[in-house]
Amino acid sequence: MPLSSYKTKKLRFAFIAFWFLLAYIVAALVWWFIELNNQNRQMAAHDTAMLKVESPAYTAESQKIIEKEKRKTAQYIGEGAVFFLVIMAGAFFIFRAVRRQLRAGQQQQHFMMAITHELKTPIAVTKLNLETLLKRKLDEAQSQKLLQKSIQETNRLNALCNNILLVSQIEDRRYNISEETIDLSTLVNDAVHEFTSRFPQHTYHSIIAKEIFIKGDKLLLQLAINNLVDNATKYSGRESAITVSLAEETGSIKLSVADEGRGIADADKKKVFEKFYRVGNKATKEAKGTGLGLYLTKKIAQQHKAQISVMDNLPTGSIFTIAFNRE
Numbered sequence: 001m002p003l004s005s006y007k008t009k010k011l012r013f014a015f016i017a018f019w020f021l022l023a024y025i026v027a028a029l030v031w032w033f034i035e036l037n038n039q040n041r042q043m044a045a046h047d048t049a050m051l052k053v054e055s056p057a058y059t060a061e062s063q064k065i066i067e068k069e070k071r072k073t074a075q076y077i078g079e080g081a082v083f084f085l086v087i088m089a090g091a092f093f094i095f096r097a098v099r100r101q102l103r104a105g106q107q108q109q110h111f112m113m114a115i116t117h118e119l120k121t122p123i124a125v126t127k128l129n130l131e132t133l134l135k136r137k138l139d140e141a142q143s144q145k146l147l148q149k150s151i152q153e154t155n156r157l158n159a160l161c162n163n164i165l166l167v168s169q170i171e172d173r174r175y176n177i178s179e180e181t182i183d184l185s186t187l188v189n190d191a192v193h194e195f196t197s198r199f200p201q202h203t204y205h206s207i208i209a210k211e212i213f214i215k216g217d218k219l220l221l222q223l224a225i226n227n228l229v230d231n232a233t234k235y236s237g238r239e240s241a242i243t244v245s246l247a248e249e250t251g252s253i254k255l256s257v258a259d260e261g262r263g264i265a266d267a268d269k270k271k272v273f274e275k276f277y278r279v280g281n282k283a284t285k286e287a288k289g290t291g292l293g294l295y296l297t298k299k300i301a302q303q304h305k306a307q308i309s310v311m312d313n314l315p316t317g318s319i320f321t322i323a324f325n326r327e
Helices: 003-050 058-135 140-172 183-198 218-233 293-303
Strands: 180-183 203-208 212-215 242-250 251-259 308-312 318-325
Touching: 003 058, 003 140, 058 318, 140 218, 140 293, 180 183, 180 242, 183 203, 183 218, 183 242, 203 251, 212 218, 218 242, 218 251, 218 293, 293 308, 293 318
Parallel strands: 203 242
Antiparallel strands: 180 212, 242 251, 251 318, 308 318
């Protein structure tokens, strides 16, 4: 039996046991309430039977017994309601924690599968290129092409490792963000030129205003830009265009990356920035990725007191925008 199937069956059994135990506790609480209330009525009837009808105080004593019975009933209802609410609140938090752990486990499992593929692919391509260079006598143009391809795969591997390390460092608050004046225009231009050379089959358009400077961490901002352009490249067809724009508006600086891919459903627009999350569309899941790029990009935006958002690019595709506050 596969390990994942075994774990799934164990979790299913644990959930069944959890709901059975919860139902048993609630049933026991209801049963005890009924029993105590019946006992209360029986005691009230017994006390009333012990009174002498001909006694002048019969009516007053009988009224006291009725009021006592009502107080006891109200007490049982109040205590039962409190116990019920405590039980249900505890069950809710336990269920939510278990579900969160289950979801995190599934996400991490998917991440491990994706990261294994993402790591093996550039390593395999680079190894094959180097072996080809060693075993065959190629002309200068062919050799340069293989070397260039190997460098591209190495850069891809380096970017992936940087994403993983930075996510860990930022979450553990171990990364010291630098504050330097950065030429954002040049940074965005460099990213567009890099992707144009790496992916010549795609069409990249750039609308970048000159001499836009901001204060921040150059490495983090470069990763954020690369992640957005890389995300657009992954989920766009080879014939579609990718537009990168940078503009200065009143009170803000906006960096936008627009693609003409399949787009993102409204229900997934917030989820795409979650850790390990990948859109559930089969076509999009076939694209390379680990689910860390947009999560890290959002973290970087937050570190720079910026807002990141996604909207539809009509008629098709998505537009990711980072809005930096103008100081």
